[in-house]
Amino acid sequence: MNTGPAPNPTTPDPTPSGAAARLRIVLVGTQHPGNIGSAARALKTMGLERLVLVAPEKAPNAESYALAAGADDVLAAAVVVPTLAEAVADCTLVLGCTARSRRIALDEHDPRDAAGRAVAAAAGGAxxxxxxxxxxxxxxxxxxxxxxxxxHIPANPGYSSLNLAAAVQVLTYELRMAVLAMAGAATAPGGDRDPPASHAELEGFFAQLGDALDAIDFHKGRAPESAMRKLRRIFLRADLDVREVRILRGVLADVERMAMLAGQRDRG
Incomplete structure (x- = not known):
């Protein structure tokens, strides 16, 4: 059921295209062509255009176009590839929407945090x-x-079944809100901040943070993974920009230098 007025193709979308153009939604092994059409509609509604299909069981068909409800351009432009590796080969950041699982050790985000991270990376050129x-x-x-x-979408644990297209809608909504928030920050007083740190810059910072913590024996023999996961979440929430990462890495460099000098004094 359509819950709003009919789309007006002449109405401009205020969403800036830079970050949105570098965001793609990837559907793996889709079993129902109707879900592909509904996902295309979710993308277009939220100002996104790039849909990638990995080995769908059935190609998009008349049902797909019916449920796309006017998002025919998104559906027609969907890229079909045989493997997920091919779908994300040129990506710097890949986020998988999944139920909680202990089988694979991955940092976990709720949709809002994930969207913020995704849009920040895309705005940085990723x-x-x-x-x-x-x-x-x-x-x-x-x-x-x-x-x-x-x-992980925090659905009702007593009834956590969520349709694929509905899950896509949840995430694309959060992506749009993150893009709009970034646009608002850029035009607000003081909005000329440095660009957000890229995924590679953040990963370089996290690697140096791990080395610095090892240098000062922060973990005291305990496994570092748990502390690093928590620290990653803290810094990812901070939405660091390029200059802030540079400052933090300078601090860590001094920490490592002082730890090395302290070690030399102890040996002397």
Whole structure:
């Protein structure tokens, strides 16, 4: 059921195209062509255009176009590839939408945090993919291994069944809100901040953070993974820009230098 007025093709979309143009939605092994059409509608409604289909069981058909409800251009432009690896080969950030699982150790985000991270990376020039699995079984382990982090929609645990297209709508809505928030920040007083740190810049910072913590024996013999996961979440929530990452890395460099000097004094 259409819950709003008919689309007006002459109404301009205020969403800036830069970040949105580098966001893609990837559907893996889709079993029902209607869900492909509904997903295309979700993308177009939220100002996105790039849909990638990985080995769908059935190609888009008349039912797909019927449920696309006018998003025919998104559906017609959908790229079909045989594997997820091919679908995300040029991506810097890959986020997999999945139920909670202990099988694969991935950092986990809720939709809002994931969208913020995705849009920040895209605004920095990165290609970003949000990946959705099969209707019945979701993403397989080898597919999750290709993702940098997981997205979990916190549905009612007593009834957590969520249609694929509905899940796509949840995530595309959050993506749009993140893009609009970024546009608002850019035009607000003081909105001329440095560009958001890229995925690669953040990963370089996290690697240096891990080395610095090891240098000062922060973990005291405990496994570092749990503390690093928590620290990653803290810094990812901060939405660091390029200059902030540079400052933090300078601090860490001094920490490592002082730790090395302290070690030399102890040996002397």
């Amino acid at each position: 290609e970003v993919a949000l990946v959705f699995g099969r209707e019945r079984t979701g993403l397989e382990n080898d597919e999750l291994q290709l993702c940098h982090a997981a997205i």
